[in-house]
Amino acid sequence: MKKALITGITGQDGSYLAELLLEKGYEVHGLMRRKSKLEFGNVEHIKDKINIIYGDVTDPISVMNAMKTSEADEVYNLAAQSFVGTSWEQPLATAHIDALGVTNVLEAIRTIKPEAKFYQASTSELYGLVQEIPQKETTPFYPRSPYGVAKLYGHWITKNYKESYDMYACSGILFNHESERRGKEFVTRKITDAVTRIKLGLQDKLELGNMESKRDWGHAQDYVRAMWLMLQQEEPDDYVVATGETHKVREFVEKAFSFVNINVEWQGEGVEEIGIDKSTGKIIVSVNPQFFRPAEVDILLGDPTKAETTLGWNREISFDSLVERMVKNDLDKLKG
Ligand code: NAP
Ligand code: GDD
Numbered sequence: 001m002k003k004a005l006i007t008g009i010t011g012q013d014g015s016y017l018a019e020l021l022l023e024k025g026y027e028v029h030g031l032m033r034r035k036s037k038l039e040f041g042n043v044e045h046i047k048d049k050i051n052i053i054y055g056d057v058t059d060p061i062s063v064m065n066a067m068k069t070s071e072a073d074e075v076y077n078l079a080a081q082s083f084v085g086t087s088w089e090q091p092l093a094t095a096h097i098d099a100l101g102v103t104n105v106l107e108a109i110r111t112i113k114p115e116a117k118f119y120q121a122s123t124s125e126l127y128g129l130v131q132e133i134p135q136k137e138t139t140p141f142y143p144r145s146p147y148g149v150a151k152l153y154g155h156w157i158t159k160n161y162k163e164s165y166d167m168y169a170c171s172g173i174l175f176n177h178e179s180e181r182r183g184k185e186f187v188t189r190k191i192t193d194a195v196t197r198i199k200l201g202l203q204d205k206l207e208l209g210n211m212e213s214k215r216d217w218g219h220a221q222d223y224v225r226a227m228w229l230m231l232q233q234e235e236p237d238d239y240v241v242a243t244g245e246t247h248k249v250r251e252f253v254e255k256a257f258s259f260v261n262i263n264v265e266w267q268g269e270g271v272e273e274i275g276i277d278k279s280t281g282k283i284i285v286s287v288n289p290q291f292f293r294p295a296e297v298d299i300l301l302g303d304p305t306k307a308e309t310t311l312g313w314n315r316e317i318s319f320d321s322l323v324e325r326m327v328k329n330d331l332d333k334l335k336g
Contacts, residue, residue: 004029004070004075006065007057007171008080009078010040011180014078016179016224017029017078018043020228021228027051029052029066031056033055033056034054042181052059053065060108061104065107065224067111067113074118077105077205078183079101080098082100083147084125084145085185086147086257092150094146097147098151098153099151099154102120102154102158109240117236117239118161118170119307121172122155123148124150124153124240125143127142130299133299134328135301137240137242137306162260170231175300176216176324177219177222178218179221182326187249188323190206192329196330200334200335204282206253207287211287213248214246214299214301218330219316221260223241226239226311229307238311239306239311256323258326259323259328260331262279270288271287274287319322319336
């Protein structure tokens with residue numbers, strides 16, 4: 001039986017990856033931070049099937065302990081302060097977790113079980129101010145947030161440990177992936193949550209920042225398969241994981257409203273832009289500059305050719321079904 005250690009197991013990706021590895025017969029260990037109230041986040045439903053180890057990636061002692069306890073053959077480092085917006089408010093905490101935390105995990109592997117395979121959760125945020133479209137493994141990086149900068153360190157320290165110590169260490173450069181388990185501060189879930197509340201008369205309006213921004217959105221369930229595949233290869237390598245499609249935030253809004261039979265008509269521009277419910281004339285979307293970022297990533301569009309040809313990875317969940325699933329899930333939750 002293979003053993004895996006997942007940091008960030010309570011998050012969106014950690015939970016889907018834990019499910020996938022359990023299905024494949026792995027013994028699954030997860031590093032979890034101590035909270036004032038005991039709760040297991042997205043792994044509540046499988047908490048009895050996994051072994052939770054308390055720790056924090058910023059605390060090297062706890063990471064060493066997790067490595068010793070789990071005796072992991074595969075380590076997936078998903079722990080992060082993952083919300084880009086917060087990284088301007090907490091740049092140092094973000095750096096401690098998303099940059100230095102990676103070294104703590106790599107050091108624990110090197111010290112305790114150097115033959116273990118390591119996956120680092122790199123990100124399309126590394127491309128930031130994109131230097132070419134679409135972005136692929138060879139596209140130069142230009143991060144645009146403290147989050148992106150911290151992740152750039154994580155990416156390069158992973159490469160450095162591979163080259164310095166001959167470790168099986170690799171990074172997945174994953175483009176945005178969402179799901180029913182996405183945190184509500186991220187734009188997709190913020191939209192589907194608001195759309196369903198507006199539909200049920202529980203909220204009047206959705207306030208957003210930059211709706212011109214374009215993202216390559218896939219479903220997290222598809223993306224965790226790519227993580228696992230990356231650790232099943234003969235040699236470690238880095239891969240872009242993306243859909244090859246990009247959509248504006250505004251399109252996501254329209255699509256989400258369409259699944260609750262509301263047609264949105266747009267009026268005005270910039271901060272004056274509003275979305276109106278065609279059938280009632282009510283304003284249901286407006287712009288609030290509070291959600292603008294100090295520096296924006298305008299467009300992300302990934303080229304997944306290498307992952308498709310080398311790993312045999314394919315996404316199964318389309319953009320439309322991603323939005324539909326998220327809307328349906330939020331509707332079901334609200335209806336109880
Ligand atoms: P998420 O839902 O925010 O999950 C992050 C996880 O990290 C949570 O379990 C969180 O635990 C944990 N964590 C935070 N700080 C920690 C610390 N100091 N020590 C230990 N655990 C800590 O993020 P996600 O969407 O699943 O993303 C997973 C990884 O992929 C992240 O590294 C993210 O940056 C990266 N990524 C995500 C995307 C995407 O679109 N989703 C794209 C590219 C890369 P708590 O429950 O205690 O907060
Ligand atoms: N969160 C949020 N809230 N974003 C908004 C809003 C809003 O009200 N209005 C517009 N946006 C825009 C943001 O400015 C950004 O351009 C886009 O919507 C997506 O924002 P997020 O959903 O917060 O995700 P992200 O792209 O910044 O970061 C996510 O994807 C990265 C991979 O590219 C996160 O999951 C990161 O952890 C991940 O690395």
